[in-house]
Amino acid sequence: MCLENTALVAGRHLSFSLLPIGAGDTRQYAEVKRDFQARPEEMSMRYALERFIAEIKDAILATGKVPADLIEITTPKPNIPADRTFVTFKAAKALGIDPNRLAADLAATLTLPPDSLIGEVSASGPFLNFSLHPQRLAATVLEEIMASGTAYGTLTDGAGRTVVIDYSSPNIAKRMHVGHIRSTIIGQSLVHIFRALGYRVIGDNHLGDWGTQFGIILAAMQRYGRPQSEGEAAMAELEALYTRYNAEMKDDPALEEEARRWSLALEQGDPTARALWQWCVDLTLRAAQRNYDRLGIRFDYAYGESFYEPMLPGVIEEALRSEAAFRDVDGAVVAELDKLPRFIIQRSDGGTVYMTRDIATIKFRIQEFNPSHIIYVVDARQELHFRQLFAIVRAMGYAHNVELVHVPFGVITTPDGQPLSTKKGNMVYLEALLDEAVARARALVDAKSPDLSPEERAAIAEAVGIGAVIYNDLYQDPRRNITLDWDRMLSIEGNSAAYLQYSHARCRSILRRAAEEGVGSETPDLTLLTHPSEQRLIRHLARLPEAVREAAARYAPFVIADWCYATAREFGIFFEQCPVLRAEPPALRAARIQLVAATATALQNGLALLGIKAPERM
RNA sequence: GGGGCUGUAGCUCAAUGGAUAGAGCACCGACCUUCUAAGUCGAUGGUUGCGCGUUCGAGUCGCGCCAGCCCCGCCA
Numbered sequence A: 001m002c003l004e005n006t007a008l009v010a011g012r013h014l015s016f017s018l019l020p021i022g023a024g025d026t027r028q029y030a031e032v033k034r035d036f037q038a039r040p041e042e043m044s045m046r047y048a049l050e051r052f053i054a055e056i057k058d059a060i061l062a063t064g065k066v067p068a069d070l071i072e073i074t075t076p077k078p079n080i081p082a083d084r085t086f087v088t089f090k091a092a093k094a095l096g097i098d099p100n101r102l103a104a105d106l107a108a109t110l111t112l113p114p115d116s117l118i119g120e121v122s123a124s125g126p127f128l129n130f131s132l133h134p135q136r137l138a139a140t141v142l143e144e145i146m147a148s149g150t151a152y153g154t155l156t157d158g159a160g161r162t163v164v165i166d167y168s169s170p171n172i173a174k175r176m177h178v179g180h181i182r183s184t185i186i187g188q189s190l191v192h193i194f195r196a197l198g199y200r201v202i203g204d205n206h207l208g209d210w211g212t213q214f215g216i217i218l219a220a221m222q223r224y225g226r227p228q229s230e231g232e233a234a235m236a237e238l239e240a241l242y243t244r245y246n247a248e249m250k251d252d253p254a255l256e257e258e259a260r261r262w263s264l265a266l267e268q269g270d271p272t273a274r275a276l277w278q279w280c281v282d283l284t285l286r287a288a289q290r291n292y293d294r295l296g297i298r299f300d301y302a303y304g305e306s307f308y309e310p311m312l313p314g315v316i317e318e319a320l321r322s323e324a325a326f327r328d329v330d331g332a333v334v335a336e337l338d339k340l341p342r343f344i345i346q347r348s349d350g351g352t353v354y355m356t357r358d359i360a361t362i363k364f365r366i367q368e369f370n371p372s373h374i375i376y377v378v379d380a381r382q383e384l385h386f387r388q389l390f391a392i393v394r395a396m397g398y399a400h401n402v403e404l405v406h407v408p409f410g411v412i413t414t415p416d417g418q419p420l421s422t423k424k425g426n427m428v429y430l431e432a433l434l435d436e437a438v439a440r441a442r443a444l445v446d447a448k449s450p451d452l453s454p455e456e457r458a459a460i461a462e463a464v465g466i467g468a469v470i471y472n473d474l475y476q477d478p479r480r481n482i483t484l485d486w487d488r489m490l491s492i493e494g495n496s497a498a499y500l501q502y503s504h505a506r507c508r509s510i511l512r513r514a515a516e517e518g519v520g521s522e523t524p525d526l527t528l529l530t531h532p533s534e535q536r537l538i539r540h541l542a543r544l545p546e547a548v549r550e551a552a553a554r555y556a557p558f559v560i561a562d563w564c565y566a567t568a569r570e571f572g573i574f575f576e577q578c579p580v581l582r583a584e585p586p587a588l589r590a591a592r593i594q595l596v597a598a599t600a601t602a603l604q605n606g607l608a609l610l611g612i613k614a615p616e617r618m
Numbered sequence B: 001g002g003g004g005c006u007g008u009a010g011c012u013c014a015a016u017g018g019a020u021a022g023a024g025c026a027c028c029g030a031c032c033u034u035c036u037a038a039g040u041c042g043a044u045g046g047u048u049g050c051g052c053g054u055u056c057g058a059g060u061c062g063c064g065c066c067a068g069c070c071c072c073g074c075c076a
Helices: A003-008 A029-036 A048-062 A089-095 A099-109 A133-150 A178-196 A211-223 A229-249 A254-267 A271-297 A303-323 A354-369 A380-395 A430-448 A454-474 A497-517 A532-541 A543-554 A558-577 A586-608
Strands: A021-022 A084-087 A118-124 A127-132 A163-165 A200-204 A333-335 A343-346 A374-381 A403-409
Touching: A003 A354, A003 A380, A021 A343, A029 A343, A048 A084, A048 A133, A048 A254, A048 A380, A048 A586, A084 A089, A084 A343, A084 A403, A089 A271, A099 A118, A099 A127, A099 A558, A118 A133, A127 A133, A127 A543, A133 A163, A133 A586, A163 A333, A163 A354, A178 A200, A178 A229, A178 A303, A178 A374, A178 A403, A178 A430, A178 A454, A178 A543, A200 A354, A211 A229, A211 A254, A211 A271, A229 A271, A229 A430, A254 A271, A303 A333, A303 A354, A333 A380, A343 A354, A354 A374, A374 A380, A380 A403, A430 A454, A454 A497, A454 A558, A454 A586, A497 A586, A532 A558, A532 A586, A558 A586
Parallel strands: A163 A200, A163 A374, A374 A403
Antiparallel strands: A021 A403, A084 A127, A118 A127, A333 A343
């Protein structure tokens, strides 16, 4: 592997797409969603909206006019004055009646249980609209949030099941650059989201710590000496050593031979080679850890490619025995599956490849963790690789009950659409990226909040700068390419991390003041929260659990980002329209304080799912 | 040549086959002696790349085009 190659691609080693790929096909959200819907016996009915929907279904069912399997409840567009809708077209057709009439009949005959979360029911043409009961909703949702605290939004759908998430995957002896942050950030958010859904989550950093390039790296370190520095500087030195050796090797066959000897020595477990390699791995991981700590990245394991080395002969033998692959005339072991391009799992010289190690990795993960899903957060350019990988493991008889998912993401480009690369000299490395983001955030904080202590300003700048980097990666569908545009990334208005954090800080500010002034200790009357902006905010807060479910079903953290943003906007409107500390009567004031507290909690939870910190003050 | 992804307002993006396609940025205008103006409100802005089809209903599903990016290595 050469530097030029790897520079262009990101994560998963050759620095190389969000649809689950099962047996070579892609599936749509609606199909995938079924996998994530709570099984009836596990439905806790904990959250207000789940109960609301269940009540709607029960009420329709109780009329005896529509069988259960024809009752499908949808969420109407915001311009429709309803919270959920039964669209009657399909049911009416199946029953042979007019949709408008069915809706009208149901509206006329429905009866609601006492204390129902359903407020109003009305037919609008073929749409049967259900609205939440404002007062009961307010009381229910706020009590849920206050009772759950940091657990608000968590579910039990995944209880007893395990997912393995493969993300970040930096290369040993190389700096982490912008290409690695996407996998790292998206992967970590998916870890949070699946944990929130109740899954046991195994986060595994599949290090690029093996392969022929280590022959060159080891030979170069031996010849020119090891790097003396630490962190990214040390990585830069290693890259320089590699480049220098690689260049000199072209004119000197002896150097090439030496590199080959080191490569062989490493594979055969030579103690000197192993020690030098391990030193290199440790150095890289120490450097990476500084970035991981700042980004809040935590893995459960970091089995690198090298870990799977002993399993490879067995894997190749199994592939042959199961006839998933065959030995070609020149001795290589190849596979041709599902009309995919032919690929190799053992070279004619007996060596193994990336694919071989990935097959072993799946086998190991299934044996070790018994997961329901294995999720790969890897660059879209490796889509074919994963289709081939998933095809061969199925052909080998593995993973029958395991959803193998590749979450693909697009590349990062400069604002004018140029790819970042070392060759072009416009590469941005992760440490520098984080430093720059924090420095820019610091200038903002200094300008906006000069009254805060320097220590607090530094802490806020770190949260805002890092938050901006994370949000830049999570606010949209991962499949899209993103641009490295400092102005947009560090934007503090509109759909930005800073706006979300600011909204949370405003909530906290009100709560601090309430405590300082000793107001709001009266018994709140949550049923007084009937102002349109209060109701909109409350309805939105109620949706966090379903946002978590959808984010997992789509492997899409941006669903959470969207929820956070909408929450911040609703809060902003409420903040303008409804005084809190000066509200009268006191029971309303106390209720609004609770609403603010619930908003802060829910927003903080949402941001946590993205891996973004929520400062108390900004 | 084969395959994949993307195409929605000037720009960046949303929209579970459903009702009038929504936000932010930019631009123009309004609101701070009242809880953080990193905010809020208003105005402007659309033939959802093109065509045909399926459907009671298509930005969404199918087929065919067009454009951009990507993949098709005994590299990772």
